[in-house]
Amino acid sequence: xxxxxxxxxxxxxxxxxxxxxxxxxxxxxxxxxxxxxxxxxxxxxxxxxxxxxxxxxxxxxxxxxxxxxxxxxxxxxxxxxxxxxxxxxxxxxxxxxxxxxxxxxxxxxxxxxxxxxxxxxxxxxxxxxxxxxxxxxxxxxxxxxxxxxxxxxxxxxxxxxxxxxxxxxxxxxxxxxxxxxxxxxxxxxxxxxxxxxxxxxxxxxxxxxxxxxxxxxxxxxxxxxxxxxxxxxxxxxxxxxxxxxxxxxxxxxxxxxxxxxxxxxxxxxxxxxxxxxxxxxxxxxxxxxxxxxxxxxxxxxxxxxxxxxxxxxxxxxxxxxxxxxxxxxxxxxxxxxxxxxxxxxxxxxxxxxxxxxxxxxxxxxxxxxxxxxxxxxxxxxxxxxxxxxxxxxxxxxxxxxxxxxxxxxxxxxxxxxxxxxxxxxxxx
Amino acid sequence: xxxxxxxxxxxxxxxxxxxxxxxxxxxxxxxxxxxxxxxxxxxxxxxxxxxxxxxxxxxxxxxxxxxxxxxxxxxxxxxxxxxxxxxxxxxxx
Numbered sequence: 001x002x003x004x005x006x007x008x009x010x011x012x013x014x015x016x017x018x019x020x021x022x023x024x025x026x027x028x029x030x031x032x033x034x035x036x037x038x039x040x041x042x043x044x045x046x047x048x049x050x051x052x053x054x055x056x057x058x059x060x061x062x063x064x065x066x067x068x069x070x071x072x073x074x075x076x077x078x079x080x081x082x083x084x085x086x087x088x089x090x091x092x093x094x095x096x097x098x099x100x101x102x103x104x105x106x107x108x109x110x111x112x113x114x115x116x117x118x119x120x121x122x123x124x125x126x127x128x129x130x131x132x133x134x135x136x137x138x139x140x141x142x143x144x145x146x147x148x149x150x151x152x153x154x155x156x157x158x159x160x161x162x163x164x165x166x167x168x169x170x171x172x173x174x175x176x177x178x179x180x181x182x183x184x185x186x187x188x189x190x191x192x193x194x195x196x197x198x199x200x201x202x203x204x205x206x207x208x209x210x211x212x213x214x215x216x217x218x219x220x221x222x223x224x225x226x227x228x229x230x231x232x233x234x235x236x237x238x239x240x241x242x243x244x245x246x247x248x249x250x251x252x253x254x255x256x257x258x259x260x261x262x263x264x265x266x267x268x269x270x271x272x273x274x275x276x277x278x279x280x281x282x283x284x285x286x287x288x289x290x291x292x293x294x295x296x297x298x299x300x301x302x303x304x305x306x307x308x309x310x311x312x313x314x315x316x317x318x319x320x321x322x323x324x325x326x327x328x329x330x331x332x333x334x335x336x337x338x339x340x341x342x343x344x345x346x347x348x349x350x351x352x353x354x355x356x357x358x359x360x361x362x363x364x365x366x367x368x369x370x371x372x373x374x375x376x377x378x379x380x381x382x383x384x385x386x387x388x389x390x391x392x393x394x395x396x397x398x399x400x401x402x403x404x405x406x407x408x409x410x411x412x413x414x415x416x417x418x419x420x421x422x423x424x425x426x427x428x
Numbered sequence: 429x430x431x432x433x434x435x436x437x438x439x440x441x442x443x444x445x446x447x448x449x450x451x452x453x454x455x456x457x458x459x460x461x462x463x464x465x466x467x468x469x470x471x472x473x474x475x476x477x478x479x480x481x482x483x484x485x486x487x488x489x490x491x492x493x494x495x496x497x498x499x500x501x502x503x504x505x506x507x508x509x510x511x512x513x514x515x516x517x518x519x520x521x
Binding site: 029030031032034035036037038039041101102103104105106122123124125127142143144160161163166173174175176179181183185186227230239240242243244246247248249250254258271272273274275276277278 | 430433464469470472473474493494497507509512515517518520
């Protein structure tokens with residue numbers, strides 16, 4: 001078996017296959033696994049434990065165990081914060097969510113696959129797929145000398161940005177409106193500073209998911225995650241919005257860092273890395289055909305991403321595991337055709353992966369078509385809080401009337417109702 | 429103190445190949461048919477820069493996101509991954 005890409009999907013599959021003694025080669029274009037990989041930085045213990053039940057005991061490079069999740073709705077100068085913290089996440093549900101640096105985590109994860117018997121080869125770009133006369137995939141071509149590698153099955157786990165896909169047509173290129181382009185900065189602070197600023201114990205951490213005016217009226221999102229000795233700051237917007245608004249992502253990041261609710265968290269911190277990556281925004285409709293004669297697609301490469309719940313790495317791990325299970329079935333049958341791999345699709349359908357992506361299939365379109373969420377609504381919501389909280393002798397009823405009229409002037413009543421109704425419909 | 433894009437890219441570790449993995453297929457299309465030239469804005473590494481009337485490609489700092497490949501309104505950018513082991517190497521990720 002050949003696996004393209006040593007990320008969560010590819011390595012998960014490699015672990016499952018290697019455990020069963022199947023000869024498995026993982027090809028990674030970076031100089032080592034993880035060197036090209038990036039995400040906001042949260043992983044999910046449940047999906048990882050399905051592959052490596054004892055990951056906690058194997059020196060898994062966990063940054064911080066997440067005990068509190070915050071949601072921020074930001075205007076230009078302020079914003080709302082909603083947070084939830086629970087002791088259960090430090091005890092019996094520890095490692096439900098935790099942060100990682102993907103360069104370290106993926107490298108460690110690949111080591112586990114190697115320990116189980118998989119061969120992981122870095123520094124190798126897969127440049128094409130090999131086909132037989134019937135157009136079945138029978139291997140890969142790489143940029144190494146004599147670099148053709150034949151295989152019974154090829155698992156394409158090469159991530160969302162796949163020039164291989166556009167070249168071979170195994171899945172269509174995403175349209176600009178189907179991806180968000182996010183940039184990430186890692187900002188170093190001391191462990192003590194992070195614990196103080198986020199009010200957490202050593203080893204515990206916080207995630208903050210943010211929407212509002214920080215994405216300058218564009219359909220986008222930003223996050224702040226706590227690592228052991230750094231913060232991950234990400235901000236991104238729909239690629240077609242970025243092109244239309246002529247916004248430079250790195251300048252949007254700098255503005256984000258200057259927001260008063262962000263600036264105090266990163267104050268005195270030292271930026272140590274800057275990266276960029278796509279997120280799939282297409283949802284369920286953008287999922288391509290996920291298997292064919294001789295190949296399976298898993299993870300981000302198959303656009304398996306839940307934008308609402310910022311879940312991706314777990315979908316990658318579990319789809320990689322499902323892919324490997326279907327590959328084992330095909331191996332047993334000695335049949336590597338598309339129909340023989342249908343166990344992959346049925347596993348996805350019966351799991352949270354397709355069920356969640358189906359549930360939220362309208363959510364991406366909702367954000368795309370209700371730009372008020374990123375413009376007038378956060379602006380007005382902040383104005384409302386600001387006025388109500390300002391003690392200045394004006395009766396509350398008068399304040400409410402003014403605020404209500406301001407809102408109506410910005411967003412007609414019917415439109416307002418539609419935003420809430422459509423929003424509810426897109427996530428219910 | 430706002431960071432410039434040059435300062436941000438300076439933080440990253442790159443192993444630069446002699447050959448560019450990015451290429452504008454036909455410069456005339458950029459000059460004559462692309463008044464907006466969105467690549468000058470959305471590229472997160474400021475790879476595409478206008479010099480006089482010509483767009484130059486500073487591939488050395490490419491973050492390998494792929495946006496220019498699909499975001500170019502004329503699909504006028506040839507894009508491949510850097511050779512195995514080349515390009516950006518994340519330290520933290």
